[in-house]
Every structure is written in C-alpha cells, then in structure tokens.
Amino acid sequence: MIVIRNEKPSEHRETENVIREAFWNHYTPGCNDHYLIHIMRDCPAFIPELALAAVDGTKIVGSVMSLKSYIKGDDGSVYDVVSLGPIGVLPDSQRQGIGGKMIARTKEIAKQLGYRAILLCGDPDYYTRQGFSAAELYGIRNSENMYADALHVCELYEDALLGVSGRYYENGIYDVDAAEVEQFDKLFPPREIVKGTPTQRKYEWMVRSVKAPC
Numbered sequence: 001m002i003v004i005r006n007e008k009p010s011e012h013r014e015t016e017n018v019i020r021e022a023f024w025n026h027y028t029p030g031c032n033d034h035y036l037i038h039i040m041r042d043c044p045a046f047i048p049e050l051a052l053a054a055v056d057g058t059k060i061v062g063s064v065m066s067l068k069s070y071i072k073g074d075d076g077s078v079y080d081v082v083s084l085g086p087i088g089v090l091p092d093s094q095r096q097g098i099g100g101k102m103i104a105r106t107k108e109i110a111k112q113l114g115y116r117a118i119l120l121c122g123d124p125d126y127y128t129r130q131g132f133s134a135a136e137l138y139g140i141r142n143s144e145n146m147y148a149d150a151l152h153v154c155e156l157y158e159d160a161l162l163g164v165s166g167r168y169y170e171n172g173i174y175d176v177d178a179a180e181v182e183q184f185d186k187l188f189p190p191r192e193i194v195k196g197t198p199t200q201r202k203y204e205w206m207v208r209s210v211k212a213p214c
Helices: 009-023 033-040 098-112 124-130 178-185 198-208
Strands: 002-006 052-056 059-073 078-089 117-121 151-155 166-169
Touching: 002 098, 009 033, 009 059, 009 078, 033 059, 033 078, 033 178, 052 098, 059 098, 059 117, 078 098, 098 117, 098 124, 124 151
Parallel strands: 078 117
Antiparallel strands: 002 052, 052 059, 059 078, 059 166, 117 151
16 A cells, blocks of 8 residues: 655655656656755755655655745735645556655645645646646746746645736756766666657657747
C-alpha cells in the first residue's frame, strides 16, 4: 500500500535520487530537478509541510515539494499561492496513480495552511486530469505578462481566485545554475545523457507556447 507522508531528513538523498530517476532525459538531457530539490530545502520560500514522499513498504517511490509564490494582481494586490513541483515517481512505479495521490495530499495540506491556490508549469494532458485548469481562464499570466499553455492553476476552495487576475511570480530558485547541477550530479552513479527525445521535444513546444493578452 502506498503511504503519502512527510519526507524525513534522513531521506534527502533517497528522494533526490527518486527525482533524478523520474526525470532523467525526460524534459531536458540529463536532469536538473534532483539538484533543485536539494537547494529548495534551504530556500526561505520552502514549505516543509509540503515536502512529501510516497512510500511503498520501506521504499520511497515518489516525491513532491512546493514553494511559496505569489500573484501580483492587476489591482496592485499581492496574493500568496503555492508553486507545486518538482513532483516525480520512479519509472517502475508510474501509471499507478501515485502522482495523483501526492497532488491530492498537497492540496489538502495547502488548504489547511491557508493558501488559496496552487500553480504549476506542466503538461496539460496530465494536470487537467488532476483538477488543474489553464491559468489563462483566470486571467493569470506568467511573470513576463504572457499567457502560457503550460501554466495551470487549482483553486483550493470555491471562488478562491475570483477577481484575482494578474502576473504569477515563482521563486527564482527554479532557474538553476547548469554548472552547479553538473557538479552535484557527480554524487550519483553516471548515466547516459540523451538529447532530442519525444518528451524533450514536447516540453520545448510547451515552453514556447505563449501569447500576449488581448
């Protein structure tokens, strides 16, 4: 049985490896996300209650983390929200609903913590099945004031984002340094780096799919 619980400090390297295995050559050649969660834990915006592990017996098979972010409303107000991710599941444990369980638990805890919504950038084919909607439907743009196909939002209670149109700003920590990633990855067993995979091409298309507000 899969149990979703908080990550323990003693499990940091194990969860980093889970994320590495989940994303290796998926969105980019190699992987950045295991280094990202490594540095996220020391970020002031880190939400420790939302550092979750999916455990099958004694083995961690999934991990998700989140950061505090905000929407700068068109009316000048600032609204605190949650940035979800990275979230990943070991390849052998995928397509079993584990990611959905981690997302559902993240929603429950974030609501209890008083947040109004969760935002993320990800594959519409997956996240719309997890209760997320295109941010454009709420008038929410990225920090460059563009509507992005990959930007999605989930209200944590009814009308949580009523009238909250504006720009979404995620923490700058998501822009990891490639040289630092390369050094960190040397702590793990070497793996082949592959370029031009179908998932990488799909990700590149999602990143480019933006449009200016009318």
